[in-house]
Amino acid sequence: MPRIGLIGCGGMGGTHAAGYQRIADAQVVGYADILPDRAQAFAGKYGGNAYPSVTDLLKAESLDVVDICVPTPQHLPVAMECLERKIPTIMEKPLARTLEDARKLVASYEAAGVPLVPANVVRWFPEFVAARAQLSAGAIGKPAVARITRGGREPGGTGNWFGDFAQSGGVLLDLMIHDFDWLRWVFGEVERVTASSLMAQNGEKGRDYALAVLRFKNGVIAHCEGTWVHTDGFRVEMEISGDKGTLEYSTQYPFPLKRRQNATEDTPAIALPESPTLEDPYTKELREILKAVTGGPAARVTARDGLAALEICEACLKSAACGEPVTLPLP
Numbered sequence: 001m002p003r004i005g006l007i008g009c010g011g012m013g014g015t016h017a018a019g020y021q022r023i024a025d026a027q028v029v030g031y032a033d034i035l036p037d038r039a040q041a042f043a044g045k046y047g048g049n050a051y052p053s054v055t056d057l058l059k060a061e062s063l064d065v066v067d068i069c070v071p072t073p074q075h076l077p078v079a080m081e082c083l084e085r086k087i088p089t090i091m092e093k094p095l096a097r098t099l100e101d102a103r104k105l106v107a108s109y110e111a112a113g114v115p116l117v118p119a120n121v122v123r124w125f126p127e128f129v130a131a132r133a134q135l136s137a138g139a140i141g142k143p144a145v146a147r148i149t150r151g152g153r154e155p156g157g158t159g160n161w162f163g164d165f166a167q168s169g170g171v172l173l174d175l176m177i178h179d180f181d182w183l184r185w186v187f188g189e190v191e192r193v194t195a196s197s198l199m200a201q202n203g204e205k206g207r208d209y210a211l212a213v214l215r216f217k218n219g220v221i222a223h224c225e226g227t228w229v230h231t232d233g234f235r236v237e238m239e240i241s242g243d244k245g246t247l248e249y250s251t252q253y254p255f256p257l258k259r260r261q262n263a264t265e266d267t268p269a270i271a272l273p274e275s276p277t278l279e280d281p282y283t284k285e286l287r288e289i290l291k292a293v294t295g296g297p298a299a300r301v302t303a304r305d306g307l308a309a310l311e312i313c314e315a316c317l318k319s320a321a322c323g324e325p326v327t328l329p330l331p
């Protein structure tokens with residue numbers, strides 16, 4: 001059974017820790033967080049040892065896999081420390097805060113021959129998996145346009161790092177990477193983007209809203225909306241039209257009656273999309289990626305996919321900043 005070290009015991013660390021509890025052949029043996037109480041709380045709840053730093057975790061435990069759930073700007077330094085010990089790595093999305101950092105990260109792992117897989121979870125959401133299958137089966141003929149909306153209230157995050165554009169990249173990076181990655185999985189490479197966002201243009205703190213239009217090499221146009229300005233919950237909507245029909249999905253539909261309420265002290269810091277399936281997509285994702293990084297078959301997403309998705313984000317950020325369309329690939 002692979003011995004896992006979980007780094008970062010905040011919002012996503014919690015989702016991953018709970019996910020591993022549901023995977024029969026997974027064992028988290030150590031938790032690291034610079035806020036030691038958090039690592040202690042995870043160790044107490046799920047079993048395993050707690051450490052106040054990555055260095056302490058790596059020194060004390062013999063690990064087969066690390067799973068990195070720290071804030072985005074910490075992805076590169078934390079992963080490089082794990083790479084020194086050649087530990088296969090599961091990385092929360094995005095791979096890094098900048099394309100330059102992500103390229104460095106992927107090149108270093110590839111040069112060392114150590115597996116690195118980003119947790120781009122939308123590839124495991126059943127409705128997105130089904131939409132991709134229908135599209136490739138020709139269910140709506142030749143697809144022409146796609147529209148995706150994703151978002152909810154502004155995420156908390158430790159020290160409100162999401163609300164700091166320099167750290168999170170706002171919704172164009174932190175949130176919309178999910179859709180950019182899925183769209184690229186379905187439609188192939190992006191040729192050109194045009195985007196605007198509150199944070200990228202105005203340096204707005206805390207809240208962000210963005211629109212991006214992606215033109216794919218195959219001619220498909222995708223209109224993406226990302227928001228942290230809804231007051232509660234999390235919603236995802238998707239509509240794809242082709243010459244023979246339309247596919248539609250909305251998180252508003254699967255729930256016959258949905259209660260919405262303002263955030264309270266007990267509300268998690270981040271809102272995540274819900275899925276009305278028996279097993280949540282995060283657990284499905286971790287099971288597949290864990291197998292992939294420990295010698296099993298490749299996962300449906302690779303480090304190169306993570307890099308390509310981040311490149312679309314960075315092109316959008318550039319477009320939002322300069323007010324002009326930006327052509328890919330970026331230099």
Ligand SMILES: NC(=O)c1ccc[n+]([C@@H]2O[C@H](COP(=O)([O-])OP(=O)(O)OC[C@H]3O[C@@H](n4cnc5c(N)ncnc54)[C@H](O)[C@@H]3O)[C@@H](O)[C@H]2O)c1
Pocket residue numbers: 007008009010011012013032033034035038053054069070071072074078092093094119121157158159161174269270272
């Ligand atoms: N896939 C998804 O749906 C999804 C959703 C939310 C966040 N994320 C991603 O997950 C990552 C973490 O986000 P979060 O919401 O869990 O943030 P968070 O602020 O809730 O938690 C981060 C934790 O990491 C700890 N930490 C910070 N630096 C550290 C370091 N150097 N070593 C060890 N611990 C450290 C913090 O103390 C905190 O407990 C981000 O990259 C974010 O973009 C993904």
